[in-house]
Amino acid sequence: MNEETIQPQETQSLYFEVAPNVWGTKDVFVNMYMVRDEASGRWVLIDTGLRSSATKIRKMATLLFGADTRPAAILLTHGHFDHTGSLRTLADEWNVPVYCHYLELPYLSGRSSYPPPDATVNGGLMAKLAWLYPKKPIDVSDRLNILPPDGSVPFLKNWRYLYTPGHAPGHVSFFRQNDRLLIAGDAVVTTIQESVMSVMMQKKKLSGPPKYFTYDWNAARNSVMALADLRPAIIASGHGKPMQGQKMMAALHNLARHFDDTALPAHGRYVGESALVDANGVKYLPPPERFVPWLLIGMGALTLTLTGLALVLLRKRRSRNAAWHVHVNYDSLHHLVD
Numbered sequence: 001m002n003e004e005t006i007q008p009q010e011t012q013s014l015y016f017e018v019a020p021n022v023w024g025t026k027d028v029f030v031n032m033y034m035v036r037d038e039a040s041g042r043w044v045l046i047d048t049g050l051r052s053s054a055t056k057i058r059k060m061a062t063l064l065f066g067a068d069t070r071p072a073a074i075l076l077t078h079g080h081f082d083h084t085g086s087l088r089t090l091a092d093e094w095n096v097p098v099y100c101h102y103l104e105l106p107y108l109s110g111r112s113s114y115p116p117p118d119a120t121v122n123g124g125l126m127a128k129l130a131w132l133y134p135k136k137p138i139d140v141s142d143r144l145n146i147l148p149p150d151g152s153v154p155f156l157k158n159w160r161y162l163y164t165p166g167h168a169p170g171h172v173s174f175f176r177q178n179d180r181l182l183i184a185g186d187a188v189v190t191t192i193q194e195s196v197m198s199v200m201m202q203k204k205k206l207s208g209p210p211k212y213f214t215y216d217w218n219a220a221r222n223s224v225m226a227l228a229d230l231r232p233a234i235i236a237s238g239h240g241k242p243m244q245g246q247k248m249m250a251a252l253h254n255l256a257r258h259f260d261d262t263a264l265p266a267h268g269r270y271v272g273e274s275a276l277v278d279a280n281g282v283k284y285l286p287p288p289e290r291f292v293p294w295l296l297i298g299m300g301a302l303t304l305t306l307t308g309l310a311l312v313l314l315r316k317r318r319s320r321n322a323a324w325h326v327h328v329n330y331d332s333l334h335h336l337v338d
């Protein structure tokens with residue numbers, strides 16, 4: 001059976017409609033979007049998910065646009081591994097250009113690794129496992145193009161992009177003015193991405209960028225404020241289900257106003273000091289958090305406390321036993337005297 005052959009029951013769960021001419025799909029824990037230009041009928045793919053996502057993306061494209069379809073281009077919100085997993089496969093297969101912000105070029109052309117993820121930030125298992133995530137840059141330089149500096153989006157007439165760094169150096173978000181639809185990438189997400197439970201249950205919660213990859217929290221804060229200023233009516237992000245309506249708008253406003261209380265981790269490698277980047281990649285990294293020593297000190301303190309408690313309990317039990325022995329001895333003595 002051709003892998004593009006779609007079973008009827010598959011169509012229900014393969015993708016979701018975000019708004020007219022915008023559809024999304026989720027693979028494991030990350031979203032990709034297909035956007036059609038109303039006037040020309042051409043479409044683009046925004047982000048490419050994991051390595052496993054290519055099959056799902058092909059099926060979705062066939063369902064939406066017919067067999068042998070291909071997009072006009074692949075656009076990237078940023079180049080993290082969970083947004084570029086199927087990039088090489090699909091770009092080659094479709095023979096299409098890839099567009100990104102110029103500050104994202106080093107990480108997509110093999111020139112620089114991203115600032116390493118920070119597994120010491122609080123939030124859950126997805127963060128704790130961050131040290132396992134792929135770190136090496138991919139190289140798709142033969143297909144790369146820079147997004148136009150005027151903010152326009154190739155092939156999508158009614159859209160513009162916004163530079164929203166902090167989570168990734170050249171992160172961008174895509175915005176459609178007429179219905180205020182925002183494809184936010186990871187600048188804001190609609191679930192608690194650090195928590196496995198939240199990701200698996202797809203719990204809806206408007207949140208700041210995933211903490212373990214965010215290398216510049218000041219930039220991330222400014223990006224959230226810029227997105228809140230857009231007053232989007234619908235947010236479709238890299239992680240979580242799309243959100244819309246008054247509650248979402250209030251949550252975004254709240255996130256921007258109280259970013260340090262709601263999105264900034266209590267501690268982490270990039271919390272006090274950001275990594276520095278330029279057009280050639282990473283220039284400076286703050287030293288890693290002293291994760292192991294603090295863990296060891298914590299475990300040492302716990303061991304001491306438990307040993308102390310055990311000693312106190314043992315002493316109490318001994319003194320109780322001693323009293324019992326005296327009592328027995330006394331009784332037996334009394335008996336002997338009698």
Ligand SMILES: [Zn+2]
Nearest residue numbers: 080167186213
């Ligand atoms: Zn990311």
Ligand SMILES: [Zn+2]
Nearest residue numbers: 080082186238
């Ligand atoms: Zn992501």
